[in-house]
Every structure is written in C-alpha cells, then in structure tokens.
Amino acid sequence: xxxxSEHINIKSLWIKCKSCGSSVFQKAFIENLYVCPKCQHHxxxxxxERIAMLADKGKFKELWEDVSSEDFLDFxxxxxKYSEKLSITEKKxxxxxxxxxxxxxxxxxxxxxxxxxFKFFGGSMGSVLGEKFFRLAMDSIKRKRPLVVVSxxxxxxxxxxxxxxxQMAKTSAVLSxxxxxxxxFISVPIHPTTGGVSAxxxxxxxxxxxxxxxxxxxxxxxxxxxxxxxxxxxNFQKAEFLQECGMVDMVVHRKxxxxxxxxxxxxxxx
Amino acid sequence: MQINKEKKIxxxxxxxxxxxxxxxxxxxxLDDAINALMERKKSLLNKLDFWDRVFLxxxxxxxxxxxxxxxxxxxxxxxxxxxxxxxxxxxxxGFAKLDGIDVCVVGHQKGRGTENKxxxxxxxxxxxxxxxxxxxxxxxxxxxxxxxxxxxxxxxYPGIEAEKRGQAVAIAENLKLMFKLDVPIIACIIGExxxxxxxxxxxxxxxAMLENSVYSVISPEGCASIIWRDASYAREAASNLKITAKDxxxxxxxxxxxxxxxxxxxxxxxxxxxxxxxxxKNIISELKDKENLKAQxxxxxxxxGIFK
Ligand SMILES: [Zn+2]
Numbered sequence: 001x002x003x004x005s006e007h008i009n010i011k012s013l014w015i016k017c018k019s020c021g022s023s024v025f026q027k028a029f030i031e032n033l034y035v036c037p038k039c040q041h042h043x044x045x046x047x048x049e050r051i052a053m054l055a056d057k058g059k060f061k062e063l064w065e066d067v068s069s070e071d072f073l074d075f076x077x078x079x080x081k082y083s084e085k086l087s088i089t090e091k092k093x094x095x096x097x098x099x100x101x102x103x104x105x106x107x108x109x110x111x112x113x114x115x116x117x118f119k120f121f122g123g124s125m126g127s128v129l130g131e132k133f134f135r136l137a138m139d140s141i142k143r144k145r146p147l148v149v150v151s152x153x154x155x156x157x158x159x160x161x162x163x164x165x166x167q168m169a170k171t172s173a174v175l176s177x178x179x180x181x182x183x184x185f186i187s188v189p190i191h192p193t194t195g196g197v198s199a200x201x202x203x204x205x206x207x208x209x210x211x212x213x214x215x216x217x218x219x220x221x222x223x224x225x226x227x228x229x230x231x232x233x234x235n236f237q238k239a240e241f242l243q244e245c246g247m248v249d250m251v252v253h254r255k256x257x258x259x260x261x262x263x264x265x266x267x268x269x270x
Numbered sequence: 271m272q273i274n275k276e277k278k279i280x281x282x283x284x285x286x287x288x289x290x291x292x293x294x295x296x297x298x299x300l301d302d303a304i305n306a307l308m309e310r311k312k313s314l315l316n317k318l319d320f321w322d323r324v325f326l327x328x329x330x331x332x333x334x335x336x337x338x339x340x341x342x343x344x345x346x347x348x349x350x351x352x353x354x355x356x357x358x359x360x361x362x363x364g365f366a367k368l369d370g371i372d373v374c375v376v377g378h379q380k381g382r383g384t385e386n387k388x389x390x391x392x393x394x395x396x397x398x399x400x401x402x403x404x405x406x407x408x409x410x411x412x413x414x415x416x417x418x419x420x421x422x423x424x425x426x427y428p429g430i431e432a433e434k435r436g437q438a439v440a441i442a443e444n445l446k447l448m449f450k451l452d453v454p455i456i457a458c459i460i461g462e463x464x465x466x467x468x469x470x471x472x473x474x475x476x477x478a479m480l481e482n483s484v485y486s487v488i489s490p491e492g493c494a495s496i497i498w499r500d501a502s503y504a505r506e507a508a509s510n511l512k513i514t515a516k517d518x519x520x521x522x523x524x525x526x527x528x529x530x531x532x533x534x535x536x537x538x539x540x541x542x543x544x545x546x547x548x549x550x551k552n553i554i555s556e557l558k559d560k561e562n563l564k565a566q567x568x569x570x571x572x573x574x575g576i577f578k
Contacts, residue, residue, distance in 0.1 A: 072576040075510045077497050127575035134572060156465075156487045158497065161511045162523050165465060165487035166574040169473050172445035173568045179450075196487070198438040199426075199466045204446055218437035218466075219428030223492070227428050237433060247436045 017041055033254045042191065042213050042254055047100060047117040050150060054113060054258050059105035064135060068096040069128050075159040082159040093120050097128040098153075101136040106148070107262035109269070112140045114149040116197070125196050126157030130167030133201065137174040137185070146184040146265050151202040154220070155195020168200035175204050184268035186261055189216045189239075189248070203247070207264055210239035210248040211257065272325045275314060279533060282311045315532045318482070321505050323514050324490060326482035327461050331536035333543075334393075335362050335377035335420045338460065341543040342550070343368055343375065349406055351398075355435060358399030360391045360423070361471075363406040365415065368547070371554060374410035374453075376403045376471055377420030380461070393462075394427040397440035400470050404444050407451060416454040416554055419471045424489060426467030441470040448473035449568055454557035456550060458528070459483045459515075460535075475567050476553045477523070479515040480542070481530040485523070486513040523574065 014023045019041030028037065033053055034045040045053070051060060068090070071083035090096055098120035104113045114136050116123040133149070140147040156164035178185050187205025189198065191214035199218055202208075210216055217237040225232055235241045239251040252260050286307050289300045318326070326332070339346050343366035351357040362379045365372065381390035403419075410417050426437055448455060448471075457474035463485030479485060488496075490508035495501040518524045528546050531538035557563065 068578050070576050070578050073510065073512050077510075127577045131575050131577055158488055158493055158511070160487075160576075162485060162487055162513065162518055163521060163574060163576060165469055166523060166571065168442075168466060168469055169445055169449075169571045170574055172442065172473075173449045173571045176446050176449035177568065179446075194438075196466060199441040199470075200445055201442070203436075203439045203442040216438075217433050218426065218441070219433070223428050224430065224433070228430065232430070236430070245434050245436065247439055 018043060035254050040212070040253070042211060044118065044191075045254070047095075047115055047119065050115055051100065051102065051104070051113065053254075054106060054148070054150075054261070055102070055104035056106065056108065061103045063101045063103065063139070064132055065100075066096060067128050067132060069126055069157075069160070071159070072163070073159065073161050075161070077159075085159075089120055093117060095120055097132065098123050098125075098157075099129040099132045101132045103139075103145075106258065106265070109262065109265060110143070110145045111265070112136050112143075112145050112147045114147070116149075116151045116153050118152040121157060121159075123151070123153035123197070124155060124157040124164070125153060125167045125171075125200075126160040126164050127167065129157075130170045133167075133171045134174045137171075137178055140183050140185075141177060141181045144181075144183065146186065146269055147178065148186045148188065148261055149201065149205075150188040150190060151193045151197050152190045153193055153195065153197035153202075155197060164196065168196050171201040172204060175201060184265060186264060188257065188261070190214050192216070192220075194218065194220045205249075206268065208248040209257070209260060209264075210242060210251050212239060212251055212253050214239040216242050216248070272322055275322060276325075276533070279311055279314055282307050282314075286311075312532075320508055320512075320514050320517075323482045324484055324508055326530075326534040327484045329534055329536055330382070332461055333535055333539045334382070335379045335422060335460070337539065338420055338543060338546070339364075339366065339375055339377070341540070342547040343373070346375070349409075350402075352401035352405055354401055355398040358391075358395050358402055359389055360393050360395045360427075361399035361402055363402055365410075368418075368550060368554070371551070372415050373550075373554070374406060374415045374417045375420070376406055376417065377460075378423040378468075378471070380422060391427060393423045394425060395423065395467065395470075396427050396429075396432045397435040397437050400426070400437075400440035400444050403471050404440075404447055407444075407447060411451045411453050414453060416558065417451070417456070417474075418550060419455070419457045419474065421457060421459040421463050421468045421472050421485075422461035422483075423464045423467045424462055425464035426470065441466050444470045445473055449564065449571075452564060454554060454560075454563060455567070456553050456557070458546060458550075459485050459524070460546075464489060473567070473571070475557055475563055475570070476525050478526040478528055478546070478549060478553075479518060479524045480528045480535060480546075481515055482534050483515060484508075484513040485515075485518055486511050521576075 020039035380393035381387035490504035493507035494503035
C-alpha cells in the first residue's frame, strides 16, 4: 500500500471529534451513537439511526410519509424557487418532510414517535410538520398511546410565511386535547432547538428531557448577540443551563435516552 | 407608506392649501387645478403596496393599544404583574366596559418618545409579559368575561434575561392555554404582528386586522438577514413573505379587515376606534351564545396549513 491510499483509508475509517479534536475509529463512533468516547460530545445522528436507537428492533411503522410541502407563496430566493429547493432536498434526504411520524415499540410499550429531521430545511416547521404532528397526537389519543417527539429545529419554515407561524398554534391546539385525554407527551429537544418549535410543542412536554449539550432557546444566539451587542457566555442556552434555569426536567446522555423515556412512561401510563 | 410617498402627499396638501388661499384672496376659481391635485393624491394613496404597509404599520404616529383602550372602552381597570417576577410594561392587561359589556383587554404597548419607548421596551415583552397575560386570561375565563387582544409588537424580546426566564416556555404555554379557555377570544392586529411574540396573545375565535397592519412569521429585516445574509433585502423578503391584511385574509389566517382612513390610522384615529369598536361589539354578540367555542377554535387552527 502506498502512502496515498493509506491516507485515504485512514480518512474514511477515522472521525475527528468536533469538540476535542481526537480521532475516533468510525465504527466505534457509530456504535457509540455518534458520541465522542473521549469527551462525550454529542454529534449529529442521522434521523433513522435516531429512530433505531429509540425503537425496539423491527418495531417501527412510519405514517403519512407521502405528505409533502407546497410552494403556495411562490417564495423565491435569488431566483431559486422554494418548490425547486424542496425537490432537491427531498432527493438528497430521501424524505418528503422534516417530520418522521411513526408507531413504535419502546422497551415493549406502544409509543407514537415523532422525530424532526434537521437535514430537511434545518428541521424548520411548515404546514407538513404541523399537520403530521397534529395527526400523530390525535392518533395517540385514539389509541391511548403516549407521544414522544424528538425535536431539532431552527424554527419556522420562512418559505411558508404566516402559515408556518400558525403551526405553532396548531401543534399547541392538539396538545390541549392531549391534556384533556390525559395522554402523556414527552418532549425531547436535542441540538439545536430554537424559534417556533421551542416556543410551541417542544417546551410543552409533560416531561421535557434535553439531550446533553443541546442548544435550546427562543431566539438563536446570533440574534441575541446582535440585539444586546455583546458576546454570550459559553454555556448559554445549553441543555445544562436550561436545567439550572428550571426550564427542562432533566438532561440525559444519548445512551440513556431510551431507558429514561421508557422509565418515565412507566409512571405516566396506567 | 414610505417616507417619500408621505412627503409627496404632504407637498400636495400644502399646494392645495396655497391654491385655496389664492382663490379666496383673488376671488377666482381654481377648481380644476385643485381637483387635479386631489386626484394625484388619491392615486398615490390608492397605490399602497406591501412596503408602504410595513411603513404604516410602524408609523411613529400610529395609535397604540392604550389609545384604543381609552377611546373604545369605559372604566378601564388595569392589572399589573405576573405574580412571579414583575410587571412587564410592554404588555397591558385589564378589564373594561365596551358599551356596557364587560370585557378583558390584553395588548402589547409601544412607547412614544425615547424615554417612553425604552420604558415599554419598544413593545417587546419578556416572559413576565406573557405570564401576566396568561394570569388575566385565566381570571377572565373563571368569571366568564370575553377577551379582546390588541396585537402590536415587533416580536418577543430576544435577550439574556428573557431566555433565562423562559421566553419559549412562556409563549408556548400561552398558545396551549388559549385553546383551553371557554370564553370568546377576539384578536385584532393593530400595527405590527411580529411572529411568536404576536401569536402569544393572538389565538382567537375571530381575528381582525387593520388594513395597514402586518402580521408575519419573521420581520422582513430578520428574514433578509437569515436568507440573504443582508438586512437590506428586507423589501424583497417582505414581498415573498406576504404579510399584508389582504394576503392573510386570502390565506384564511384572519377573518376580517378593518378599514383605515386614507394614508393610515394616524390621519383619523377616531374613525378607526369607532370602526373597530362596532366590529368588536358585533363579533362579541355573535360569539357569546355559541356553544363549543373551544372545539371550534381548535378546528379553526387545525385547518391552517397547505400541503400535498
Ligand atoms: Zn471529543
């Protein structure tokens, strides 16, 4: 083997941690749920691996995967239409929306699971996310199954204008029905959860479990820095900081997420 | 309307005044010239585009919530504080009489003049503002008093303290709470409907909007700086976002448009107070005997969304 091919090989087998810079064997990194074994930094985990991590093996049925977005405002950025960007994103991600809705089993229990795909328009909330969230929660009520939603989102889908804002109200509306029906809703904000998603369902969980190190807030750090014209402290808006402020119930390591949710559901589902 | 256009209209007005004086002084008729100027003014006023409306919605002389309260209601009794942290002066809450009908009034308050603007935090509430609103919503619900909200904010405040005290939580909880209230809720956007900060008191059975107000998921400047990475693209952003009353009634996000006098509410506030007051009275009487308001409110918002 010459130096060149060896180098390439090394590059594909090893992952460099974004936080501590140490090199981690790729296979070990993935088996460790994309968490750096040295510094425990939680890296981005692809959406279907996130689901695999939460659902019992083979116990996953996706719902409404064909519901997709429409460019009803004819929104155009630098000559690129929203509709064009949508079809590119759909091809790239293999998904038709930023929200995967599913019926799963979690440690043997029937659960309705929603996961936001951050790779799809930054996990932004548009009409489809709101609609699928609403349907999934209604399905939870009908089947008397708890709802678990994992969020990672930059906020509202600007390309859907006011309609994306209305999804904040729409998702909150169905959660009022969940309250009436006494169906548990566990919200899991992961990195990053801001804007319209945090200011609606993500912060309305009966229990809110934040993933370690996740940035969670109303306004994004850039907007706040521009407003107050000063640098923000390092830990600001991090999950641990939110727990200190009393805004989330707990902060958990990714490897403990499934068991923690399942244990809490044990208390809430009778 | 933009400053240029507003200036031009002022110049026409001055020109007309001059001609009228001349008429008096010289005892001649200048009707033709005056009419021509009037026509020009009218065509300028009729051609308000979306960007003119952004300008008018933020006009420094536009009537703010407390003026509406003073001029539409009697016996306004203000309540202060969220019983948790403090009293947010950018959010006004209280009870009042609308021609003898008891109502609960909640609205954003902007300030006029530097000092007052700062005191009102430019109409941008902190979490305690939304929690004060929530407290008064519950009080109104408990004693069966219909709720009227007046929306006029650039947005909820994005700052360190706001984040620490849970801005996201405060707004989210209001959204859910407003779907649980049994009393009628009527919202009216009177100026700027800025994103979640506006929606935090705008979940309602009936949503009206002043003709020259705007309601948007993000400010045109904010949208421009995120998408174009340059706030100077605000106009382009606003045109894409579709934020005028006419756009929103087509999307069925709002139910009614309140007409404004030519050139904006600041030109004849009395007319706007009277029009809105009549409208509020009509809608309250329409809603007060309806059953299952809550379920209908949920259904109204469930229908919002366009997808394939
Ligand atoms: Zn590391």
